Amino acid sequence: MNLSHFADAVRLLAVWDRELVAITANSLHFAVASTIIAAILGIPLGVLLAFREFPGKRAIVSAAHTLMGLPTVVAGLLVFSFLSRSGPLGGIGLMFTPAAVIIGQAVLALPILVSLVYSGLARLDPELAETLHTLGASRLQRTVKIVREGRIAVASAILTAFGRVVGEVGTAMMLGGNIRWYTRTITTAIALETQKGAFALSIALGVVLMLVAFGVNFGLNYLIRFRPGSRAI
Amino acid sequence: MSGEFLDVTGTRHPLNATPTATPETHPTTRPRNVLEIDNLHFSYPDVGDRSVSGNVDPLLRIQHLAARSSEILVLIGDNGCGKTTLLKLMAGLLVPGGGSIERLGHGRAAQTTIPILVHQRPYLFAESVFANVAWPLKIRRVPRSEVRRRSLAALREVGLEKLARRWAPSLSGGEKQRAAIARALVLDPAVLLLDEPTSNIDAASIATVERVLRKLAAQNKTVIMSTHNLASAYRLADRIVPMQHGRPAPMRVNILKGYSLDPGEEHIGRFQVQDGPQIYCPAVAGHRTTAVVRMDDIILSRAEVATSAQNHLQGVVRAVELSTEELARVEVDCDGCTLTAMVTHRSVDEFDLRSGSELWATFKASAVELY
């Protein structure tokens, strides 16, 4: 490992190396898809936990809080035991495919979304829920409005979840198998290339990873801090 | 009125030997009940330890309370007396432990029979003022042009049309209150509920809010509000329900609507009761619309008595109600103005007070407060 690797890394980035692009696309594909799946499941659950009382609620909340720190390899192992040919869902043949990685990363992202959406929305004014009720909103309309009002909390939950899955290596490696052109992600490639002594590609991939994280953060921040004018006038 | 007397106390009492002829029956213009509460009780689930007592004294218990169209009903009382809880029950935001709240829709009003509640510190959505007001219509799939028209009309009503594009959370307390009222008004509710609409807001907003509420009542709507602010309550209320420990308490004052006459250089002022007599009162500058006389301050006598008091009104007893163990409430019609006085049971017997009895009501000018 020496400084000349940085020069090589810059060159790889400058020529927009084909494999670099493919690996980056894979990482984004898996992380975005798994975050979307986790958001579709996790945001309504977070809203439910924040605004409704039901038996088992506290257990779900503390489970979500605890599982936020779920080690990635444990999540990988868990999903592996289901998707493996010897597991209950083995017949579908999902092991070592992008779908397996997306499922594994969604498992990682879900508790983060539930937990952060819940705690963000629970801090909203309790009169919001009553206001929506008294103005005659349906359950769906209330949920959508609550998410909109808590959009900063919801967006940072999505960002946190995305950041976690785009940067994780455990489940991507275990469930995807780091197959070239197919399931190789930025993180599994870094693990592999470092292993091979190919530091230049690792550095280039690391730079891309940071750019992706920064770009997504910056863009979403712009959107949620924005004060819209009224467009109906 | 009907064959029952003073539902504000929470108990119904038949009028004592009311003469059969009650001439003022004009069913078309008569205000009708839009909300009726019977045998209502409510407790918060976490209040009190049920395992010990098994039967917790409920936070709120109301035997009967009705709100009529075109009236402003004001709930007053200390913190924790159940005002806010009662408003939330009426709005359907809380589910009663028992009893009934009947919302009686009539004609066009039936579409919004559930009353809309405006909170003490209203929650405005994090968007423009206009978007806040338009939202209840948008979720009802009202056509866009109509949303715009009705929202702007509601904003004009509360004097916020110039702030329509403002970011709602940046409004002042009074402006927020007015915006929240506009957000309820767009739905044209038959009953509007407001929790402390005039507390902690600026004087200009108070005047606007009071004007809007009066206008609603004039449009045959019902306004039910709670307040700490007695002046505001007296100015606005057609009827006041004092709340104590979750129960409606008997009213202890007479509220007379009308207008004050300019006292000029006089030491004593005069107040013209609407459709009634003039009464003497303290000389106060400015336009006042409400005179308040405590029921305890009114002396009843069979004949006119010579006292230092300035107000001597001749009247006819309309009703006598033995409300508590000690005191009776006597309702006297004095030349178109109805006064209620509190007297002991003994006095009732002594003077043989009953419906139709003629007597004099006497009170000092200084017993009158103007609002």
Add this chain to the structure above:
Amino acid sequence: MTREIRGSSSVRRAIAAGFIIVALLFSVLPLAAAGRPDRAQVTRMVLATTTSTENSGLLDELLPPFERRHNVVVDVIAVGTGQALEIGRSGDADVLMVHAPELERQFVADGYGVERVYFMYNDFVVLGPAADPASVGDAGNVEDAFARIASAQQEFISRGDNSGTHVKELDIWGLAGVDTSGAWYREVGQGMGAVITLTNEQQAYTLADRGTYLSYIGDVDIQVVFEGDALLFNPYGIIAVNPERHPHVNVDLAQALIDHVTSAEGQAIIAGYLVGGEQLFFPDSD
């Protein structure tokens, strides 16, 4: 709360719409497929192998002719030897390529594999500082070389991960009769690349496969201090996963791949594969 940004509503909506479109695109389109022929058109088979095999780069030469001929994509899963065998046991691979003869024989004996086919070997080398403070270069055989490191109390980095390399190393310590409980002996539980880097930083000794070491030349200054002993030969086997246990495995393609690597063409590719001008693997199919 943070300062709010003001701006025109249409700009914001355009950015939001752009975000959503990009996100949806990324979530549904496997863009990496642009780099290779449409996978939907071809059959897929999974080859589980060891990290060092994959890292050597040999498979990039050996597999493409096979893939073209049979219109198949061979997905290579590179993991530790133990995990590769485990993937075979659970039926998540069609064929295994590993280099731990004892474990492979056990795998077949347990009925998980059809047959172990031996098709090439490479060799292990002892790496150490250029100065060679333990004089390993003068040893007569590899047991002697290891014994010299121990007696000189020079630091030795062990993979400690039950990989093929680790198993081989333990064999040699056993034959040398050396007790490895001293402070000079460090088990790090990491891959070959990490161990080479670590050994270089510590200027210690280690046992490495030649392929991985060659890819580090230029980045490290430790050198090959001992090589060539018969004990350091590292035989590679290829095993088709037994379809009697896992009916879904593609045993025909697995057999075709075995035929390919043992064919004259396959053996020539192995012999011709050079890293830094050096031959890494030696074809040896009987």
